[in-house]
Each structure stands twice: as structure tokens, then as C-alpha cells.
Amino acid sequence: MTATNAGRPARTPVRAGAAPSFGPGARASLGVIRRVIGAVGWYVQDLMGDTAYRRYLEHHRAHHGPEHPPLTERQFWRARMDDQDRNPGARCC
């Protein structure tokens, strides 16, 4: 899985033998549960913005050469907040 896919729920089926004490039906439903949890986790993290730094790194890597090192995680979040200070976004009623 490339970095571009990081943060997404894995689409790979649950490893065989992950739950040896259950029958095949239970194993399948366990896989479904895992996938649902993975999907919810991906959604919430993307929605809340946890993945923003990773996105920035991907963008940076694609657009800049090694002579421009990317911001560190701490610098990135500071810059992001300072930017919101300059460009406030409205929230509706």
C-alpha cells in the first residue's frame, strides 16, 4: 500500500486464521465488523482533519524537489492555525 492510500481502511480480507476458534460464518462477520470499524475510523479522522499533515506531505513530495524540505509536523500545524487567524471561515447558524 502506497502512502497515497494511508489512512484508508484496508480492503484486504481478514487474514485466514485470525479467529481460529470461530466457524467460517463468524470469521466472515468478524471481517465485516473490522471493515466497518476501519471505515468509520478513516471517515472520522479525515473529517476531523487528522490526515491534513499527511496530505500536505504527499502534495509537497509531488510538487517540490528535495531542495525544499517540507515543514515538520509541528511547524505545519502552527502554520495552519496561523493561517486560520488570517482567513476566518464562517460557521452557520
Add this chain to the structure above:
Amino acid sequence: MTSQPPQPILDAERGAALEPDSSLPPTAVPEADRARERRWTLPKILIWTAIALLGGIAWVMLALVRGETVNAIWFVFAAVCSYLIGYRFYSKVIQRYITRPDDRRATPAEVKADGKDFVPTDRRVLFGHHFAAIAGAGPLVGPVLAAQMGYLPGTVWIIVGVILAGAVQDYLVLFFSMRRGGRTIGQMARDELGKIGGTAAIIASLLIMLIIVAILALVVVNALGESPWGVFSVAMTIPIALFMGVYLRYLRPGRITEVSIIGFVLLMAAIIAGGWVAETPWGAEMFTLDRTAIAWGIIIYGFIAAVLPVWLLLAPRDYLSTFMKIGVIVMLAGAIVLVRPEIAVPAFSEFAGGELGPVFSGSLFPFLFVTIACGALSGFHALIASGTTPKLIEKERQTRFIGYGGMLMESFVAIMALVAALSLDRGIYFAMNASAAATGGTVEGAVAFVNSLGLAGVNLTPDVLTSTAAAVGEESIVSRTGGAPTLALGLANIMQQAFGGAAMAGFWYHFAIMFEALFILTAVDAGTRVARFMLQDSIGNVLPRFKDTAWRPGVWITTAIMVAGWGFILILGVTDPLGGINTFFPLFGIANQLLAVIALAVVLAIVAKRGRSYVKWLWIIAVPLAFAAVVTITASMFKIFSPVPQVGYWANHFAFRNALDAGETSFGTAGSVEAMEAVVRNTAVQGTLSIVFVTLAIIVLITSVRASIVAIRNGGGENTEDVPVASRRFAPAGLFATKAEKALEQEWAALPAGERPESVRH
């Protein structure tokens, strides 16, 4: 396109510039595949027939069957089936004939991708973002007040209004702003309507923002007044947000979900602790505050919050707010479906035919349509749909799901708020929502007043009011106007049946108050900042130094001006001898709908300029525009010219003035000369604001109609869209990918990693 010059640049010509990159898979689903997927198959026909039938039955149950009660589940079915039909059919008509998206075109997020403001974002995530930005306390408050008229008028307006007006506005503003690199509604107004129309639109948005902040703050003040439990738990949100801010800044940057979960747990602890604190003598003494004190608290807080750095207070509060929004809505929907309360409120109440209802005054037309703004048609959304969201759209076709779909979701929130209010006993509902001027603020006064209303089947006793208040841990529930406490009580009633029983009623009540306050305080912070920003920009044209947002004195001065603006109206509302909410809330609705008129007027001009083939579909915009214009202008005229003092601001103004001149020392519900002077002052402010709003909106309307007529005559007009650039990525349009979209996604996924656009998702 061979007739007379000057010819507008039409889509067909511009499309020629979009030569796709032959080394990449297609960036749009080919028309042949789309046509095949459009074809009706038997399962599709069966599903849509079933949805239509279920929706039809639900509407019959609501509108025609007159039993003793009606089950809340019919509201849910009527709403959801109507939304599905509106989304599947009507929004597709708009897409086909008005927006005509082209997925071969790159969106601003793709063209300008800077990893910061312009970021192609997964459509489902962006839907959540957009929803969290548009939905707040508004759809929770308006429908509660409108329940005064009975359940049917509000239900019909929320559902029909959103399909034909509200969602149309949101979708179109989002789409056209996206085609213009994310330009704001004010900038688009200037581009399309010229200097006069554009300036009027910008002034109107600034004033409207102030009014909206003031009235929302008034809702919070009314919810927290004389409520130590509420004051304690809402006040605790400040240290919680500060802690979250510091955590994210210094301890673990970027762990937003983690800190939001911690914040949420602390918030729940604050609610529970609030119950204990309010029980103790020192807690009750310390946190029982009168409304004026709370209003001053919010004004001071508003100033400090708007000058503090974003990371410290606003951002963490915003994370909490987003977290709560999604959670609360899922929970509320689940509980209503689970509990299915019976609703005893009549379809049309005793007040539907008159104009003297105790919750808000004025006749059903036009005042119902301004009382319920958010949830049916909300002009404020035009500011959001033309701000952040268009810069994050990945593919053009996704605007329908995000713009139209997002607004349908907000409408559903409004329906649930309405159901929660309707599930309350009507006697309690009116005792809570009649102003203190009518009830005297006492249990006895409220009982006497409500029983004098002559409501069918209502016989309120003092015992009911005191026991209900005690059950939710409040001193009193009499005249807790503003909608928030009513919603909280309704929600507590429903939730305790689903989880926790009567022992949990107090927790659920304060949980509801807490999230409403959280949404509103976030809107107050953000609104003050945005308004300050607009003011800095305007003053900056004369005194350039003010444009520098890092210049602290400039920030403080402009913040103080804006806070003084909404704070002034807030204090007037809190001290209003006539009750506050019922006189000020119509201003909120009128302001919001006038902004919708402005947004739709701008969109009308844009579409008229697109060319001949659009003219016969202009009604899609003209109908909601005409309706909103008629509603708001009529409502403003009532407020300015009505001779009935309860309705007309000036009629009231002169009635009190004459009484003062005649040397009287009490008049109507105002018991002293001071109170009478307050009424004279408040009505003058309200009346003046009404005149200013309606004048600005009429200017915008006229300039837009003129621009549209010119465009129609010339067969089109100037194209202000950004130059098309060929897209180099693909993503599905709707919530679920179709077969053809999945096939394309797989083609894209099969590309070697180096050729794939960054962060492509499937």
C-alpha cells in the same frame, strides 16, 4: 452560435479546450455509460414506486387523516421519502439544465492544488465538512417556535421549501462559486450585478451577520438564565477548549480526533458535575445569574475569543462542535425512530389563522416562512457554499451531492427538532415559550395565561410545571423562550424513553442545552471574526493600515466595533420589556431570507448570462427567488407598516411614544416609564433595521433582474468563469459509486503510482 455578435462564450466552445490526456484513463464517465445507467429497469421502478408510495402514505397520514394523535414516524417517512425523490429527480433536472457540470474540467482544488486551501477532498468527507459548517442551532430553534401554528405548516414548509428553494440555492451557489475559483457571494455579486448591486450585497451580508450573531446569542442567554446547572456546564466548555488547544499545540499536534474524544468525555463530565454543583448552596449562588449578567458575559467572552489566536479557543471548540453535531444528529434520529412518540398537537393550531400567537406574532403568511429559515431556506449558507467548500471539491459532478444533499440533511435536522417540540404537552410548550411579559415569569401567571388561551384539550396545572422543571433539574421552566429549552425538554423526553429512564432526564436536558450553546458560541466566535475581517477590508480601502491583519490595534478596534454592534442588539433583546425573542426573532429570519434573496438573485443573473438554452429553465431559480422575495418583503412591510402594535415595530413605537407623551407611567406589558422608554428605543432600532435590510435587498433584486433581462435579450452575457483546464483525475459523483464509475476507478487505480494524481481515492 452563428447569429449576431457579441456572442457569449458558451459551454460547447469552451469544451473544445478540454483535450483529454490520452495517456490517462477517462476523467469522466462516458455519456453512453451514463445513458445506460439512466435507463429504467424493473428493480429501479419497484424501488422508486415503493418510496413514492410510502412517502404518499406518510403525507396522507399527516395532512388528511385527523385522529386524536399522529405518530412521529410519519414525519420521518414523509421527510425522507420526499428528500429521496427531490434528490433523485429534481436535483438531476437542475444538474442537466442549469449547472451542466463537466467532469472533464478540473476543479479549482485540482488546478490550484496547494496542499492548504485548495485540496481535492473525498466527497464523503467534504459532505461532512460542509454539513458541519452549514448546520448549527438555527434548524433547532426556528421549527420549535413555528410549532405554535400546529404541526402541518412547519412540516410542509421545511420539506417543500428545502427541495424547491433551500437546497437549490446551496447547490447553485456552490457550483457557480466553484466555477469561479471559490469566489465569495459578495465578489460574485459585484462581478455580475455591478458596483451598486455588489456593494449593497456586501453591506447586507455584514449587517445580517451581526443580527444573526446577536439573536443566536440571545437564544443562549435565554437558555442559561437562572439555570446554575446550564451556566456551570457551558462555562466549563471554555477551560475544556483551552486545554484542547494547548494539547494540540504543544503536546500532540495533529491528533484532532484523539483530543476531540478527550474533550467530549470532559464535556459529559461537566454536564454531570453541573447537576451536583447546582445542588450545593454555593454552586446555586455562584452560578445562578440573571440574563443581563449572562449577556454581558457573552459580550466580553465574544471579544476575547475573537482576538485570541485561533488555536487556543476557536479551533478546539470547532472540533468539539463538529464532533457533537454528527453525534447528536445520529442519536436524535435513532431515538425518534426507536421511541416513535405520539403527537397530540393539531395540524393547524388556534394561532394558525390569526396574528397574535404568544410565541411569535404575525400571520402564518409570511411569518411562518421567516421563522423557519435554517432547514428550509437559509441565505447564510451562501456565505459557506461560496467560501471554503468550493475550494475542496474534487470533481464537478460532486457538487450536487454536497450542495443539494448537504442541505437536505440540514432539513432533516429541522424536522427532528420540530418533532421533539411537538412531542411536548401543549400547555407546557406555551408556558415555556410565552414571554415573561405575558406570564409574569411565575408558575401561577403561566397557568392563568395558558389556560386563558382557550387551547383545545389543554388544562395546565401548576403541579405539572413544577414537577416538569424538577424532573430536569431546573428551578422553573416558565417563559424559557428562545426555542433551546423547549427542544431540550422535548429531547430529554424522547431520550429518556430510549436510554436511561426518568433518572436521566436532567442529564439529557442539559446535554441538549450544552450542544446548542456549543454550536452557537462557535458561530458567535467565527461570525465575529468574519465580520471583523470584512470590516478591516472595508476600512482598509480608506486607511490601508487596517488591511494588515497582523496589526493588533487594528484587530482590536474592528473587533470592538463588531462586538459592540451585536452586543448592543443582544442587550436590547435581553432587556426588552415585550419579551425579546418574540420581537427580535422575526428580524433574524427576515435577515437570513433576505440574504437568500440576494444569493438567488446573483445566481439568476449568472444563469441568464450563460446563454439562450438556459432561459427556459430560469424558472428553477426564479420561483424560489420570487417566493423568498415576496415573503421577506411582505414580512418587512408588515414589520414596518402594520398598524397592529404586536406586529408592526413602528406602530408599537408610536403607541408607546404617545403614551409617554400623554404622561402615562405604564402601558401594555411595560410597567414603568423606563420600560416604556426601552420599548420606544427597541422598536426604533428594529424598525430601522427592517427598513435598511429591505432596501438593500430590493436594490440587489432590481440590479439582478435588470442584468438578467439584458442577458436574455442578448442571448447571453459575459462569462466570468475561470478558464477551463483539463482534469487529470477521477472520482465518483454521488455517495455510492455506480458500476461505470467503479470500472473507471479501477482503471485509475491500475496506473503506475507515479502517474496517478496524489491522494486519489476510490
